[in-house]
Amino acid sequence: MKILKKIVILSLLAGAFLACSDDDTPEIINEEEVITTLTATLTPLGGGTSIELKTFDGDGDGPNPPVVTVSGNLLANTSYNGSLDLLNETVSPAESITDEIAEEDDEHQFFFQATNGIAAFQYNDQDDDGNPIGLSFTLNAGNAGTGTITITLRHEPNKSADGVSDGDITNAGGETDISATFPVVVE
Numbered sequence: 001m002k003i004l005k006k007i008v009i010l011s012l013l014a015g016a017f018l019a020c021s022d023d024d025t026p027e028i029i030n031e032e033e034v035i036t037t038l039t040a041t042l043t044p045l046g047g048g049t050s051i052e053l054k055t056f057d058g059d060g061d062g063p064n065p066p067v068v069t070v071s072g073n074l075l076a077n078t079s080y081n082g083s084l085d086l087l088n089e090t091v092s093p094a095e096s097i098t099d100e101i102a103e104e105d106d107e108h109q110f111f112f113q114a115t116n117g118i119a120a121f122q123y124n125d126q127d128d129d130g131n132p133i134g135l136s137f138t139l140n141a142g143n144a145g146t147g148t149i150t151i152t153l154r155h156e157p158n159k160s161a162d163g164v165s166d167g168d169i170t171n172a173g174g175e176t177d178i179s180a181t182f183p184v185v186v187e
Contacts (some may be wrong), residue, residue: 033097033155034060035178037087038077040151042080042139051080053149055180058089066180073185074119074141081124082137084110084151101153102135108177109157110134111169116147118186121167131159132167141186152179 019176040053051074057066070115074080086097104129112121112134123132134153157174 024044033086033100033177034088034090035086035097035153036060036089037085037094038151038153038178039085039087040182041083041084041085042074045079045081046074048075053151053180053184055178055182056089060090068180068182070182070184073187074139076144077143077184078141080139080141082139084122084135084137086153091166097148098135101133106131106152106159107134107156108133109153109154109159109172109174110137111152111167111172112137112139113150113152113169114184116145117142118145118147118184119149123167127159129159134167144186146183146185148181149184150179150181153177 022122036058037054037056041050042053043050049072052069052071055066055068058064062168084098086101088095088097105125106129109132112119114120119142122138122140123134125133125136127133139149153167153176154169154172154174155177157172
């Protein structure tokens with residue numbers, strides 16, 4: 001009987017010891033970025049005054065809508081160097097989300113859409129696999145008119161060579177981190 005007790009105790013201890021193995025490392029969860037501010041700076045290629053498209057959403061998914069501003073009108077048939085800057089202004093000092101996106105470029109892509117033919121876009125940056133990111137881009141303004149420009153950041157989109165690389169959001173998949181629509185005048 002004493003031997004049976006010892007065997008049971010040793011079995012329980014061995015089971016407990018094996019259950020505490022460190023083979024079960026916890027999965028690291030990459031939380032979505034908090035983005036309160038998106039600023040697109042557009043600088044004419046031949047020089048001139050830059051235009052800023054900016055959205056600020058201080059309460060995130062709260063009841064207040066984002067504040068959208070456009071600092072000027074685009075010039076018809078003009079090309080602009082574009083750059084994006086994203087911030088989390090819920091913390092002080094404000095945290096640059098642009099740096100995070102650049103570090104995790106294989107997991108992010110910006111998509112650009114314009115209505116009424118007011119603009120076309122070209123990516124100027126790529127991740128290590130040659131897929132577009134969109135932190136740097138060229139905007140080619142069309143003829144005079146009005147419309148909107150929408151900038152969308154997708155987290156973990158399908159960045160394969162099946163059409164997504166050319167900026168087609170309709171088959172991109174992934175989760176939207178931020179999307180902003182700006183009213184634009186081309187003169």
